[in-house]
Amino acid sequence: MTTPILSAKNLVKRYGRVTALDHCDFELMPGEILAVIGDNGAGKSTLIKALSGAVVPEEGEVYLDGKRVSFTAPTDARDAGIETVYQTLAMSPALSIADNMFMGREIRKPGIMGKVFRQLDRKAMEDFARQKLSDLGLMTIQNINQTVETLSGGQRQGVAVARAAAFGSKVIILDEPTAALGVKESRRVLELIQDVRDRGIPIILISHNMPHVFELADRVHIHRLGRRLCVINPRDYSMSDAVAFMTGAKEPEPQAA
Amino acid sequence: MSKSDSYEDIVKTRREENFAEFQDEDHGFMHRVQHTLHVTPALVPLIVLVISIIVFGALLGSRFFSPFALTLILQQVQIVGIVAAAQSLIILTAGIDLSVGAITVISSVVMGQMTFRYGIPPAISIVIGLAFGTLCGALNGLLISRMKLPPFIVTLGTWQIILASNYLYSRNETIRAQDIETTAPLLQFMGTKFQIGGAVFTFGVVFMIVLMLLMAWILRHTAWGRHVYAVGDDPEAAQLSGVNVKATIMSVYMIAGLICAFAGWALIGRLGSVSPTSAYEANIESITAVVIGGISLFGGRGSILGALFGALIVGVFTLGLRLLGADAQWTYFFIGVLIIAAVAVDQWIRKVSA
Ligand SMILES: Nc1ncnc2c1ncn2[C@@H]1O[C@H](COP(=O)(O)OP(=O)(O)OP(=O)(O)O)[C@@H](O)[C@H]1O
Ligand SMILES: [Mg+2]
Numbered sequence: 344m345t346t347p348i349l350s351a352k353n354l355v356k357r358y359g360r361v362t363a364l365d366h367c368d369f370e371l372m373p374g375e376i377l378a379v380i381g382d383n384g385a386g387k388s389t390l391i392k393a394l395s396g397a398v399v400p401e402e403g404e405v406y407l408d409g410k411r412v413s414f415t416a417p418t419d420a421r422d423a424g425i426e427t428v429y430q431t432l433a434m435s436p437a438l439s440i441a442d443n444m445f446m447g448r449e450i451r452k453p454g455i456m457g458k459v460f461r462q463l464d465r466k467a468m469e470d471f472a473r474q475k476l477s478d479l480g481l482m483t484i485q486n487i488n489q490t491v492e493t494l495s496g497g498q499r500q501g502v503a504v505a506r507a508a509a510f511g512s513k514v515i516i517l518d519e520p521t522a523a524l525g526v527k528e529s530r531r532v533l534e535l536i537q538d539v540r541d542r543g544i545p546i547i548l549i550s551h552n553m554p555h556v557f558e559l560a561d562r563v564h565i566h567r568l569g570r571r572l573c574v575i576n577p578r579d580y581s582m583s584d585a586v587a588f589m590t591g592a593k594e595p596e597p598q599a600a
Numbered sequence: 601m602s603k604s605d606s607y608e609d610i611v612k613t614r615r616e617e618n619f620a621e622f623q624d625e626d627h628g629f630m631h632r633v634q635h636t637l638h639v640t641p642a643l644v645p646l647i648v649l650v651i652s653i654i655v656f657g658a659l660l661g662s663r664f665f666s667p668f669a670l671t672l673i674l675q676q677v678q679i680v681g682i683v684a685a686a687q688s689l690i691i692l693t694a695g696i697d698l699s700v701g702a703i704t705v706i707s708s709v710v711m712g713q714m715t716f717r718y719g720i721p722p723a724i725s726i727v728i729g730l731a732f733g734t735l736c737g738a739l740n741g742l743l744i745s746r747m748k749l750p751p752f753i754v755t756l757g758t759w760q761i762i763l764a765s766n767y768l769y770s771r772n773e774t775i776r777a778q779d780i781e782t783t784a785p786l787l788q789f790m791g792t793k794f795q796i797g798g799a800v801f802t803f804g805v806v807f808m809i810v811l812m813l814l815m816a817w818i819l820r821h822t823a824w825g826r827h828v829y830a831v832g833d834d835p836e837a838a839q840l841s842g843v844n845v846k847a848t849i850m851s852v853y854m855i856a857g858l859i860c861a862f863a864g865w866a867l868i869g870r871l872g873s874v875s876p877t878s879a880y881e882a883n884i885e886s887i888t889a890v891v892i893g894g895i896s897l898f899g900g901r902g903s904i905l906g907a908l909f910g911a912l913i914v915g916v917f918t919l920g921l922r923l924l925g926a927d928a929q930w931t932y933f934f935i936g937v938l939i940i941a942a943v944a945v946d947q948w949i950r951k952v953s954a
Contacts, residue, residue: 397840418842433840435830437900442826447842449823461822490638 346409348373348545349425349514354393354403356386363389364400365569371514371547376540378556378577379549381566381589387549388430390566391516394547395427396420407513418447424513428520430549432503436492441465441472443491444506475505479531496523504532508539515539516547521555533559553582565589637949641894641902644945645909648892648938652913656920663923667799674805677915679704679870681808682863683882684889684907685815686856691890692819693832693852694899695751699740700860701882702762705875707733707864709766712775712874715784722786730861736762737857738850745849759883770876777872791869804866811859812908819904828852832899888935889914892942901950913938 347370356364363386371377381387392398394405396414405412407423414420417427434443445468451457452464473487479501491499500523507515517536521529529552536546536559550556556563557577565572565588572588573595587593637643657665664670683700690697707729714725736758743754780787790804819825827848830838839845863882868874893910895902914935921931 416844417840418844421842427840429840431837431840433837435833435837435841435900437833438826438829442830443841446826446830446838447823449826451823461824463821463823463826465821 345373347371347406349394349405349407349547351390351394351405352403354390354400354405356389356393356398356400362569364393364403366403367566367570369394369564369571370574371545372562374540374543374545375561376536376546376548376559377562377564378560379547379564379566380551380553380556380585385566385589386569387566388518389569391427391518391547391549392429394420395425395516397427397429421447421510424511425516426507426511426514427516428500428503428507428518430518430522432499434491434499434503437490439488439490440476440494440502441469441487443502444468444472444475444509448510471509472505475509476502479505479508479535497525497528500524501528501532504535508535511539511544514545514547518549519551520548521550521552529555553585556585557582565595567591634949634951637945641949642906642909644942644949645893645906645913649909649913649916652916652920656916656923660920660923664920667797669919669923671799671801671805673912673915673919674808675800675802675870676919677911678802678804678808679863679867679879680882680885680889680914681908681911682804682811682866683860683886684893684911685808685811685904686859686863687886687890688893688895688902688904688907689815689828689852689859690751690856691832691887691895691897692828692899692902692904693849694835694897695744695832695849695852696755696887696897697740697751697853697856698755698883699736699759699762700856700863700886701879702759702766703733703736703857703860704863704867704882705877705879706736706762706766706769707861708867708874708878709770709864709876711787711865711868712780713770715787716775716779722784725784726786726865729864730858733861733864734854734858737854737860740857741850741853744853745846766876770874772876774876775874780868780873787865787868787874788872789869790866791872802869804869807862807866808908811862812905815904824848824851829900832901834900885911885914888939892935892938894942894946896946896950901946910942 349371351367351369354364354367354369355362367386367390369390379387379390389398393400396417396419399415405414412423420427435446450464450467452462456462457464469487476487491502494502500520504517504520507517521532524532533555536548540546548556548559560577563575563577563585565575565585567589575585575588575595584593588595683704686700687697710732711725711729714720714728715722720728740754740758743749744751790802790807792803794801819828827838827843830841830843831845831848835845867879871878889910890907891897891910892913893902893906893908895904895906917934918931921934922928
């Protein structure tokens, strides 16, 4: 059996008296699209935050390429090639689209202006951002220098997805990337997800949209009450089975877990 | 995939879409004004500054509208202007620093005492004073970024602590201007005057202007500058998108401390002497300059040049009203009006629609 590219064992995270992660296991295989589904508050976002360094779990281990890692900040995970679109999008509203795309990984000018004076290469960043957004064909953004607060919710989501897709080299994590998107825009993001997978990069997709999950996912991780209930193959189960597992209306057969 | 209906099929075929660039539509005059102000936040205080110079110039003629009087304003605002640069950085991160005045005066006292009590060469005393100011800033930064205490409370505390230390350490003694002039003129360097035509400048004034331009450039053109804005805007989002929030806040308070120490040096130049009771007004005046300058107290918005214009507006009103023979209370009256107007304009500008 191949080793998972990203995996976790026994993750525990508590918020006061709420146990958001309760000895949770996780596995992402190379090249796959893994959907994570579960009720509101099941702990999906907390799980991916523990994988991306945004939350430090109290117990448990995370492995990347079979090697133990302990990320203490999102930049740690990012440096390791894990790129995340958070549910809250993590954008600075008063800064421009280009600024946001390059936050924490800015390009500096060549020569002494960049090396000594650390001047940013705005043109390079703007061109790159414009290119990525038009590749995505996602939105009719008027000006790459416009502030993010002037974008609609869906446009913001598009920018966040473009940012992750542009920089992710090992794993891309998407926490409800289509929640605010229109039908057409959602479709673009789904295509983008497939493009990324075709580039060989595995994806973790959190979504409440069952048709999308069943269309894209190679495997579906069902999350319930802070832990992995089971992993199913979407070709062996129907959407209503998945929803039944997720809500506790039905128990999965033991071998599925 | 089961028989989900096929409403999405229509969009499954990919169509190239126009990526419309720079197509700012015409939304009418007010909207354009609002947009322009939103993009260039220092414009409002600049306009107010120019108008107030014109009005006082018209009322007072060449008594006010002369190179001498206008550069006198620069000299009068230099300390507040330098401190306002420090205050701007901090307010951009959604913080506030009530200890800026105290850091300014204690740094000047340290510079003076190093030279006169311990006989250290003035150049080294100045470096020690600058380092001490940075250290005070670091103390604020540490308490705010690591211990997560609110900036208002932390600096309310350090203000008292630093100011009390200042009196205790200096034994409340002033170092006289003549003594400094004869043994350590370097301490008064920032007060050195030079003339261009009728205009009189000091190195302190030049320092203030260069500092403001430099900080404006750094905030706009370096990653650190962008991070300062991001941290003030939404610290959680900044952290998730790869900004080291703690380090950014720490560096901002340290740089603010250093700038205040420079203000302390300029203070010696301005007064001639080292006085532990000076610069007490720098706190409230620097915050006033920042607010009139259009920097949002909620962080993440505004331009540091606005704070320079804010400081100059206060200077113009102070001198203009004095030359008009008005009661000094009218200055405070108008400054109060300006503060409220500035905040109202800030609110209006932020109601941008795409
Ligand atoms: N920062 C926090 N502070 C306190 N409690 C939190 C925090 N973040 C999450 N929780 C709690 O942890 C639990 C899991 O939350 P999480 O956001 O992981 O759920 P989720 O599965 O992503 O839900 P949704 O589908 O609504 O996004 C919830 O009970 C939530 O209230
Ligand atoms: Mg969630």
